Amino acid sequence: MYGHIHIILKDLINVSFSAEKWAEILARSGFEEEQILESVQHPDEVSFQLLGATCEVTGLDLEEVLEAFGRHFIEFTLQSGYGRLFKALGNSFPSFVANVNYLHNHLERQHPHALFPYIEVVHEDGQNSMELHYSSTRSGMKKIVVGTLTELGRQMFDLEVSMVEQQSPRYFQRDMVNSGHRAASWCVSWKPVEGVTSSSSSSSRQAKMSFPELHFAMMDLGKFLNSSFFDPFSCCRQQFQLRECISASPSEAERKFAEVQGLSLDRQEEILLRATPASCLAAAWTDDHMKTCRKFWSSSVGTSSNYALSHDADWVDVFVSHSWQPPVDWEQMMGPDVDYAEIKAATLAVMAKDVATAQRSLQEWGQITFWVDKACIAQDHAELKAMSIKLLDNFIAKCDSMCVLFTWTYLERLWCVYEWACVLVHKPTEKVHLQTELFVKEETLPLYLGAVRNFSLANTKCGFEEDRRVLEAKINEAYVSKDHFEVLVQATVIALMARSMAFRAGRSPKLYETYYQPWVTLARDLGMNDLANALGSCDCLTWRRVSSISSSNCGAMRRTSSSLSANSTTETKDIVSPSSDRSQVVTPECHYDLMQMSIGVNSLAFHEVISDWFEIDVVPILAKFQETSTK
Template sequence: MHGLIHVVWKEFIVHQYGHRLWDQALHAEALDESLILQLKQHEDEMTLGMMRACLSAAAANLEDCLEAFGAFFVRFAVRQGWHQWLQGMGNSWQEAAFPTACTAFACDICQEFIQNLNDMHHVLERDFRSARFPVFKSRQAGTSFYLTYSSSRFFPSLAKGIVTEISDALFDVHLELTEISREKTEVTWKVTERPSQRCSPDAGKAEFSSWSFFDFHKVMASLCKTFDCCEQDCKPSAEVVTADNCSEGTNMESPETDRDEMRNQYSTSVSTISMDDSLASQGESLPTLEKIRAKFGTEEHLLMWLGGQSPDTRLELARTLHREVRAGRVASSWYEIGITQYSSFWDPERRDDFYHWSESCQEEAPLQNHQGHSIMMYFQAITHRAPLRFVSHAWGSPQDWHEVMGKKCKYEDVKAAELCIAAKDIAAEYLQDANRWEEVRFWIDKCCIRQNEPEFMAVSIQLIEEFIQLCDGMVVILTWSYLQRLWCVYEWACFLVFHEPHDLVICAESLYRAGTEERFLESVRHFSVRSCQCSDPADRSVLRQKISEYYGCCENFERFLRVSVIAITVRCLAARAARNHLCIGKWISLAEELGLKELAAGLQKAAPQAWRQQAMEEQVSDMQFYIKAQSDTWFAEHMFPILAAERRRAVQRHIFRTMILRKETVRRALSDSNFKQPTLKAGRALRVRHKLAPATA
């Protein structure tokens, strides 16, 4: 069980019985307090032994005490000020509660809360990969509402205490949970309610209606950073995450701590990249209009000159201008949200020159001092590089952003956090260490295109297609308004002409939830190129012409886009659907509604809940990595053939042949000794090893 439970358990015991009994219990089990309070995963037997010793000394009943502890855990969170986030998990109990005669509306609201709760646990599992969070399910039968709790550790009394106290302490609703069935790892309660007699701990609860699920996870993550119930010299700890699941728990970096220092101290591998903010050394190497004209032997305005050039010349110019930015500069962990550096970058109103944040793809980044690491670790680090990903996103937030996500939830903060999650996944796969996520490389227009020189920017925009070709993959920060932006749609279209679907990754961890699910479905259901928005009318005609050039007509493209968005979105949701089948079920229904029967049949073969159950039975140490491997296998076997056939059907034949030749040209360009290359699919090899290697003693 996670060390956070130990921390709150200590306060519970001390509050109920005093310090003497706590010390007595630790002595009886020969436990070191400084070790058991570390925020990492501990053996269940140690946790249970500690609890039994406390209960034995207090002569208390285990089940009764666990239920009381669950309620205490919620009160602990309230005292820390975290009840604002508990109250802000979507449209939940504060609006509908649990009426004795449940209406359909009330049931929907309750189910939304349960789905948000499961989503929260899923995101926490990405930060603490060896942790095992429970799964909650809800259903309505007539006028009755039922709640099911499932966990490999199975502490139903603890869960019961938490659920009832949340409703009582925060929403003035007293729940009565009557057990109607119990299996080895699952219990189901019938839920009824009556008005609570006590007041909410904060009379101004109305002001919290604008807080969102995103905020709640931010604060839950901060649990692992600091809290006032710990000894002052007891530093919270978290886990180093590696793709081969061989790491141990170590301290979590904090905003006050230098990231490079933390990475060197706790990572299982070594970073070779210097994250020094001083990039003055780039001054002479930065491309200028004069250097470009001299290199290509022209005095013309570059935009006019570019229009008459061959594809190979365009690609060579794109290589000259091709840049990358490290994830550590533009992304942030959940507990760092609000730090000016990251929010200012993603603020669409900020027009600062961020070009100096990026570096040329043709120059090696300065190596970081590897003192304290073995030569072998350093060699492994410099031979493993993360691929370069093109980031596709809409700079402006959806018009109903605050209505859906909460008034205090900032779009730019969410984007920084979403990109960090993607970077951690890429680092775990390709660098074999998620703690090296800052090294992951992205192409982002705001810092990879010089914004303060009109001619420079105009040429770079004309080379977007070439920049996409030079990248290894794409990361899409997907909002429900993404498909309404013509530039975003063009980037998606261009990428899937030149690259394979498995190299396109969607970021929507905090964006896709119960309150936004229908908006995402509607964006695909009603997608049309004609209705896409574009701020510059001149861009609209050019982009639509490009789409027609690739796909022949809008109808071909619109079908292919729907198929690809549905397939890739479901792959993104697969890990979360391990907790909630509704995530995939509605997309299967949408595919059937759109007449995409083969796609719907392929989607039905995804079995995320079975993958999770298998992972639990095999006791894998990294649930997220295991489920991702299963999801990738499903996608390769059942989705890729469908997408390949749809692409052959939609893309113009001469374009298809041209793109095959262009791929070879790009491959040769990337093999140039002066051009930085990513590791040769290290992550793919890891997935094969993870799946096929026999167990060894």
């Protein structure tokens, strides 16, 4: 467990008992305080040993300690300043609880060895009760759930929550592949706390903050000992770094324009290619410079100070493709308090951290470079801007990958489609990364499916009709026909959306049916049977379970090519690393025993397995589409 769990346990003992009791618990457990409070992943045995010592010192049994801890977890978090963030999970008690899964899914990207439970909620609108099904890789932790939810209802929704344990449905036990001690179910009911007005106690009480806002803040919760919450100097450091980003000369555009006069396109490309550090454009929700990033993303109008955010470059890590305008139904789909500009800044911070983790180290994510039009093209210098736009295709070729902030109206924007047309000429499909986590939910999923099914160049929108001729010229130059291009766009979007949804779908069969299966069905509906078969070979539910970690570090698990489709060419893929030489093989016969072990998911390993599958099974199918579509 992460160190902040031990911090909360310490606070519980100090508040409910005394500092002397905490010192006695440390002595009995044999740990030094500095060791167990460090904000890193600790073996579960450390936490369980602390809990055992707590029972001995306080005279409480384990279930009483766990329930008290669950209650204090909510109290501690709210008092630490995260109250507004917690309220973003949902505007009613049942929706709040149901959305916890999405939070856990995102947190895995920042804490790959953390063990998050799965929660399923069955609730009918208007009812003051629900069924709650809970599954965890850890046994004996049910009382934490009871303490957390009862205190959550009281503190945030002014509700008195009652939980009666009941038998878990057979489908839940079967689908979770859990033994009885890891799955639990309750009938949860609630009523307003006496003395509280109905306007504040209703189960539909409005949250003060959106779920996406919570997501980005909570991604850093596990590391909050290293954040500005505990470091009064970090704000000054970040502001200094930001000032460094914008210290370039305001005459930079004029100097560049004079330099490229009379040069060939290749030389112009070398001189005009620029890159912007992620630290200037991206921010986790709790970062001090989020306001500055939000201002940047709030308008497409660029200035010399925006151009000064970028610097000369020979190569760029990520090309950012996006629409400056949110979908017209953004507020209806996402909520009135969700800021499109903030979502962009925070999403790019996640992307930068993913790239940094793969290429360098997480701590260096601010050095990852982005190509963003507003910062890398001199927007207020007409001649230089025109030159740079003509070189857009060349700039994309000089970027290692493309990040798409993929809303459900992305395919309606002509310039977005133009960038897609360019990248499919220069990059393999696996180099395109759709950032969809915050945009895709049950309400918006049908909009995505409809946008892909009905995609047509004729339906794309642009500010000036002459821009359409630019796109048509690009398609005539690089593609066999407009129809071939449209089919290629549909195929690549379906495949990339399926890859994105596979990470979410691996958590449960319900999520698989809701978010992954529709993309397989759409491929088949459009006559792309080979693609549908390749997507259907994704066994993300099993792969997630097999992508495991254990306290005993029992070695790497591998999967063989027999678990892939007929397109597979690699004999064996290591589930932890494609280059690993560890050879323990997991066969179907030992899957059941493996799942009964006290293990959890290694999210990095799971992501690598999904990436392996995509490259082995899906990319060859997409390559055939590209071969038949491009000249």
